[in-house]
Amino acid sequence: MYHKHCGFVLFWLYACALMALSGLFCSNGTILTAPSGENRTDLDPPSRLEVHCWSPSYPFKVLCSWLELPQTQLVTHYIVTYSVKGGEIQQCHPHPVSMASLSIPESSLPRENNSSARTMWRCVLEDLKLYTSYQLNVTAVNTAGSASHLQLFTLEDIVKPDPPVNVTVQVVPGKLKLLVKWDPPPSWSDHTLFPLMYKVRYQWENKGVSHAITLDPFENTQKVLPGLSPGRSYLVQVCSMEHMGMGQSSNWSPPVTVTMP
Numbered sequence: 001m002y003h004k005h006c007g008f009v010l011f012w013l014y015a016c017a018l019m020a021l022s023g024l025f026c027s028n029g030t031i032l033t034a035p036s037g038e039n040r041t042d043l044d045p046p047s048r049l050e051v052h053c054w055s056p057s058y059p060f061k062v063l064c065s066w067l068e069l070p071q072t073q074l075v076t077h078y079i080v081t082y083s084v085k086g087g088e089i090q091q092c093h094p095h096p097v098s099m100a101s102l103s104i105p106e107s108s109l110p111r112e113n114n115s116s117a118r119t120m121w122r123c124v125l126e127d128l129k130l131y132t133s134y135q136l137n138v139t140a141v142n143t144a145g146s147a148s149h150l151q152l153f154t155l156e157d158i159v160k161p162d163p164p165v166n167v168t169v170q171v172v173p174g175k176l177k178l179l180v181k182w183d184p185p186p187s188w189s190d191h192t193l194f195p196l197m198y199k200v201r202y203q204w205e206n207k208g209v210s211h212a213i214t215l216d217p218f219e220n221t222q223k224v225l226p227g228l229s230p231g232r233s234y235l236v237q238v239c240s241m242e243h244m245g246m247g248q249s250s251n252w253s254p255p256v257t258v259t260m261p
């Protein structure tokens with residue numbers, strides 16, 4: 001079937017070339033829409049899906065996401081299912097997300113060039129059981145074939161809150177101190193059973209050497225940084241983590257830079 005399909009495409013390319021030579025235009029009726037169609041790899045069934053799953057709101061929600069495969073000229077759709085071993089298979093309906101609206105930290109995405117040029121897909125898994133191993137199956141399907149990506153996960157291992165928001169940094173009047181304040185990530189749902197803790201990191205440069213201090217985790221949503229130097233600039237960031245240390249800390253919030261008077 002695969003060879004037949006390829007032959008079909010090659011036939012059209014040949015036909016197009018002939019028509020182009022004779023001054024005609026190619027119709028849009030071919031399977032290929034991109035000009036680099038002579039490359040066989042463009043017509044391969046989908047493969048190499050890199051799926052990343054994390055829970056920004058333990059234990060309510062898991063997000064799984066992946067980038068559309070590069071070089072694929074064929075329209076691909078995805079079937080996403082998840083189940084406990086031997087249990088009922090649940091389906092999840094993926095949707096494309098624009099890169100601009102992503103709250104996902106860049107560092108958790110597969111590192112690739114031009115990833116912004118590719119569509120990112122995302123699926124939301126809900127009603128998962130605690131301390132239970134799930135199998136995720138993301139199957140990419142195009143007209144040349146399909147490829148399944150299987151992955152096991154347990155909610156507790158993939159906790160990763162979003163970073164705190166509304167981070168502000170103020171100089172404490174008359175003191176060599178900074179007051180850092182923030183709000184918890186809005187995506188985290190249960191602050192009673194699963195409170196978050198925070199870490200603050202501040203960085204500075206002195207004579208071309210950079211220094212950084214990260215404070216131990218604590219529960220407040222503000223912190224005073226003492227012992228700072230006049231005239232020096234500090235770059236301040238905050239991250240959040242589940243209070244029992246489940247999973248991973250969030251990414252650092254975008255840096256706020258303040259110069260001491």
Ligand SMILES: *[C@@H]1O[C@H](CO)[C@@H](O)[C@H](O)[C@H]1NC(C)=O
Nearest residue numbers: 026027028029030032033034
């Ligand atoms: C052919 O494709 C071009 C761009 O891909 C589009 O603008 C045009 O409307 C299409 N023509 C037909 C007949 O579908």
Ligand SMILES: *[C@@H]1O[C@H](CO)[C@@H](O)[C@H](O)[C@H]1NC(C)=O
Nearest residue numbers: 036037038039040041042071
């Ligand atoms: C065809 O694919 C190969 C290997 O992926 C790549 O090196 C080459 O640049 C591609 N050629 C075109 C015309 O896209």
Ligand SMILES: *[C@@H]1O[C@H](CO)[C@@H](O)[C@H](O)[C@H]1NC(C)=O
Nearest residue numbers: 070109110111112113114115
């Ligand atoms: C990204 O592209 C640049 C040049 O275009 C190259 O030097 C670099 O190695 C690429 N990185 C990856 C991860 O492919």
Ligand SMILES: *[C@@H]1O[C@H](CO)[C@@H](O)[C@H](O)[C@H]1NC(C)=O
Nearest residue numbers: 070112113114115116117118
């Ligand atoms: C990245 O995308 C831009 C615009 O789409 C393109 O001009 C550039 O060649 C691409 N770079 C790589 C390394 O693919």
Ligand SMILES: *[C@@H]1O[C@H](CO)[C@@H](O)[C@H](O)[C@H]1NC(C)=O
Nearest residue numbers: 079080081137138139148150
């Ligand atoms: C994964 O999902 C696809 C599509 O639903 C299915 O054909 C395939 O058998 C599944 N694989 C496993 C190991 O469950």
Ligand SMILES: *[C@@H]1O[C@H](CO)[C@@H](O)[C@H](O)[C@H]1NC(C)=O
Nearest residue numbers: 165166182183184185186187
């Ligand atoms: C962040 O600040 C805005 C504006 O002051 C406020 O409306 C919003 O509720 C704050 N976010 C959180 C999570 O508290």
